[in-house]
Amino acid sequence: xxxxxxxxxxxxxxxxxxxxxxxxxxxxxxxxxxxxxxxxxxxxxxxxxxxxxxxxxxxxxxxxxxxxxxxxxxxxxxxxxxxxxxxxxxxxxxxxxxxxxxxxxxxxxxxxxxxxxxxxxxxxxxxxxxxxxxxxxxxxxxxxxxxxxxxxxxxxxxxxxxxxxxxxxxxxxxxxxxxxxxxxxxxxxxxxxxxxxxxxxxxxxxxxxxxxxxxxxxxxxxxxxxxxxxxxxxxxxxxxxxxxxxxxxxxxxxxxxxxxxxxxxxxxxxxxxxxxxxxxxxxxxxxxxxxxxxxxxxxxxxxxxxxxxxxxxxxxxxxxxxxxxxxxxxxxxxxxxxxxx
Amino acid sequence: xxxxxxxxxxxxxxxxxxxxxxxxxxxxxxxxxxxxxxxxxxxxxxxxxxxxxxxxxxxxxxxxxxxxxxxxxxxxxxxxxxxxxxxxxxxxxxxxxxxxxxxxxxxxxxxxxxxxxxxxxxxxxxxxxxxxxxxxxxxxxxxxxxxxxxxxxxxxxxxxxxxxxxxxxxxxxxxxxxxxxxxxxxxxxxxxxxxxxxxxxxxxxxxxxxxxxxxxxxxxxxxxxxxxxxxxxxxxxxxxxxxxxxxxxxxxxxxxxxxxxxxxxxxxxxxxxxxxxxxxxxxxxxxxxxxxxxxxxxxxxxxxxxxxxxxxxxxxxxxxxxxxxxxxxxxxxxxxxxxxx
DNA sequence: CAAAATCTGAGGTACGTAAATCGAAAATAA
DNA sequence: TTATTTTCGATTTACGTACCTCAGATTTTG
Numbered sequence: 001x002x003x004x005x006x007x008x009x010x011x012x013x014x015x016x017x018x019x020x021x022x023x024x025x026x027x028x029x030x031x032x033x034x035x036x037x038x039x040x041x042x043x044x045x046x047x048x049x050x051x052x053x054x055x056x057x058x059x060x061x062x063x064x065x066x067x068x069x070x071x072x073x074x075x076x077x078x079x080x081x082x083x084x085x086x087x088x089x090x091x092x093x094x095x096x097x098x099x100x101x102x103x104x105x106x107x108x109x110x111x112x113x114x115x116x117x118x119x120x121x122x123x124x125x126x127x128x129x130x131x132x133x134x135x136x137x138x139x140x141x142x143x144x145x146x147x148x149x150x151x152x153x154x155x156x157x158x159x160x161x162x163x164x165x166x167x168x169x170x171x172x173x174x175x176x177x178x179x180x181x182x183x184x185x186x187x188x189x190x191x192x193x194x195x196x197x198x199x200x201x202x203x204x205x206x207x208x209x210x211x212x213x214x215x216x217x218x219x220x221x222x223x224x225x226x227x228x229x230x231x232x233x234x235x236x237x238x239x240x241x242x243x244x245x246x247x248x249x250x251x252x253x254x255x256x257x258x259x260x261x262x263x264x265x266x267x268x269x270x271x272x273x274x275x276x277x278x279x280x281x282x283x284x285x286x287x288x289x290x291x292x293x294x295x296x297x298x299x300x301x302x303x304x305x306x307x308x309x310x311x312x313x314x315x316x317x318x319x320x321x322x323x324x325x326x327x328x329x330x331x332x333x334x335x336x337x338x339x340x341x
Numbered sequence: 342x343x344x345x346x347x348x349x350x351x352x353x354x355x356x357x358x359x360x361x362x363x364x365x366x367x368x369x370x371x372x373x374x375x376x377x378x379x380x381x382x383x384x385x386x387x388x389x390x391x392x393x394x395x396x397x398x399x400x401x402x403x404x405x406x407x408x409x410x411x412x413x414x415x416x417x418x419x420x421x422x423x424x425x426x427x428x429x430x431x432x433x434x435x436x437x438x439x440x441x442x443x444x445x446x447x448x449x450x451x452x453x454x455x456x457x458x459x460x461x462x463x464x465x466x467x468x469x470x471x472x473x474x475x476x477x478x479x480x481x482x483x484x485x486x487x488x489x490x491x492x493x494x495x496x497x498x499x500x501x502x503x504x505x506x507x508x509x510x511x512x513x514x515x516x517x518x519x520x521x522x523x524x525x526x527x528x529x530x531x532x533x534x535x536x537x538x539x540x541x542x543x544x545x546x547x548x549x550x551x552x553x554x555x556x557x558x559x560x561x562x563x564x565x566x567x568x569x570x571x572x573x574x575x576x577x578x579x580x581x582x583x584x585x586x587x588x589x590x591x592x593x594x595x596x597x598x599x600x601x602x603x604x605x606x607x608x609x610x611x612x613x614x615x616x617x618x619x620x621x622x623x624x625x626x627x628x629x630x631x632x633x634x635x636x637x638x639x640x641x642x643x644x645x646x647x648x649x650x651x652x653x654x655x656x657x658x659x660x661x662x663x664x665x666x667x668x669x670x671x672x673x674x675x676x677x678x679x680x681x682x
Numbered sequence: 683c684a685a686a687a688t689c690t691g692a693g694g695t696a697c698g699t700a701a702a703t704c705g706a707a708a709a710t711a712a
Numbered sequence: 713t714t715a716t717t718t719t720c721g722a723t724t725t726a727c728g729t730a731c732c733t734c735a736g737a738t739t740t741t742g
Contacts, residue, residue, distance in 0.1 A: 002431065004698060015721040020700070028719055030709090047431045051392040052698035055727045084665070090343065090388050173679035181637075184525040212679070296522075304667045324425070326645045332680035338514035338553070339673035345728060356691045361730070369689060371739090393728035396697050 172208025513549025529591030
């Protein structure tokens with residue numbers, strides 16, 4: 001039978017109330033007594049029964065997720081995964097509120113952050129846009145003991161929270177290595193497609209990609225970035241124009257949204273099957289493109305994993321317990337036609 | 342505030358005891374009354390408070406993990422991840438026992454399975470070796486309501502449990518696609534290295550690999566399998582002998598253990614840097630080999646994920662609750678030097 | 683219709699912890 | 713020393729569910 005607080009109290013020669021004060025870091029216990037209790041705890045191997053503790057505490061983890069509105073498909077996937085988590089969240093005494101703010105709008109994000117009542121909310125997960133106002137709003141939350149994790153795109157200037165997401169520079173490097181190795185030794189040009197170069201993650205992916213191409217694949221050169229603006233139609237036209245204008249293109253790296261537009265262009269002309277195409281984000285469309293040979297590889301980060309990880313980390317921070325690093329690190333996933341989940 | 346059993350009782354116009362009988366599927370309630378209660382439950386959106394239920398139930402999930410003994414590094418990684426999980430398992434009212442049995446020994450595994458007391462144990466996770474005795478032992482557990490998951494290597498003949506692991510045929514196909522694309526169009530031979538061809542997963546990886554090479558990369562031919570026997574020294578000598586004997590080798594696929602021996606051979610001669618090498622299992626050694634350019638890609642399955650997933654699935658089966666498919670599917674991970682976690 | 687079987691209600695205890703009160707004891711300061 | 717603050721004990725209530733008993737109500741069976 002597992003030891004209980006009663007056993008600890010008895011073993012330490014103190015009362016239940018004192019054990020409780022020590023366990024919950026309440027004031028009014030001499031350090032000598034704290035040591036006695038802690039000795040008893042480790043001697044007995046006592047671990048708090050979380051079921052009972054949560055029950056008694058009537059604690060509800062009130063979390064807020066703030067994600068950008070708009071067509072970006074990864075954000076929409078995050079949103080739908082959040083819905084899944086919300087369905088199960090009642091079981092964990094967790095209440096999740098999702099706030100959507102206009103994309104690329106630092107002021108709107110800052111307002112959303114400022115609207116958070118630190119009396120009510122104990123954790124916030126946010127897809128951060130960098131701006132001084134946002135930084136200050138995050139700092140305020142930190143001052144008022146609201147735990148923060150940044151999602152998807154790190155906010156390096158804000159050091160007080162956890163980051164849940166991938167290293168986008170490394171993701172770009174990964175795409176470049178695949179591109180270089182898949183293309184082989186023949187010379188050629190690579191077309192780069194981005195959602196919008198305002199977003200930090202796309203900038204980082206591009207940086208990593210171009211670094212590796214320049215350093216390791218001198219036979220390849222990167223063309224200027226085509227901006228698809230997270231929009232399929234725009235991406236389609238821009239890519240089509242680029243392909244006709246540049247006959248020497250041997251590969252395409254789509255580092256953002258707009259996969260559907262790209263797929264349209266590729267499937268329009270069988271000659272495009274020769275191209276090596278690497279894209280981001282596993283969706284129904286990109287899966288089909290992989291299977292049909294239009295795409296050669298897809299780089300992905302698991303939105304569901306990201307959401308669940310953010311929730312677990314926030315809960316752990318609120319409880320003051322440890323996080324399992326291996327479980328919470330988000331992987332840069334590579335999918336070929338053969339290892340689709 | 343979340344509704345409780347009391348609210349359900351009131352809403353259904355029955356007593357607490359009746360609600361309890363319905364919730365816990367106890368006998369002695371007319372079907373009309375059951376319907377009334379269930380209607381009230383769904384009307385109020387009642388969900389059982391697991392913290393309270395577990396506390397009251399005094400339930401302990403008693404799980405047994407059976408894994409092969411021996412030098413296989415993936416099994417050792419499973420074991421160490423199990424230790425990690427055990428440390429945290431007290432928090433979840435979960436008690437995990439790890440049994441190690443001789444590798445490749447169906448009889449020993451069957452004995453271990455037979456030793457499981459279905460009165461005490463409610464879930465078993467096993468790295469299955471196929472044999473009639475094992476199958477019968479698994480069937481007995483199923484008859485006696487012990488939930489079973491098979492780990493790492495599926496046991497297709499046993500359909501009553503969940504499988505936690507990757508599709509090894511697909512893993513082999515993935516390796517082959519990478520190999521074919523990395524090598525390019527030049528002709529050559531591929532050396533295949535396996536731990537021991539007795540193990541099902543290696544057989545499957547080889548099958549997938551050879552399928553894809555034969556179908557899609559006619560410039561490549563696969564040499565007969567070199568058996569490394571899960572042993573670094575054996576692998577080293579066998580690979581070295583093969584490389585000197587076959588000058589036309591352009592790639593090596595190591596589908597099992599023995600990475601250290603392979604790395605030794607590769608680092609011995611700078612000329613081997615030309616080889617395209619794809620291996621399984623991310624370890625300290627294979628990471629370094631990736632970074633040093635000795636390996637070109639590593640296929641991996643996450644041992645920690647696998648263990649945690651097995652535990653969650655067993656708990657869900659015992660509780661009769663749902664599992665989150667996306668969370669429990671084990672991915673065929675591809676690592677290049679750029680996306681190492 | 684009566685007896686038997688089945689169903690339901692009321693109420694209790696238990697699980698392990700949190701959190702509170704209030705007075706007693708001990709330590710520290712004056 | 714006395715006064716004051718700090719530390720500690722004893723006890724109680726509450727959280728939501730599980731599980732038990734026993735009596736009373738209802739239905740089914742003979």
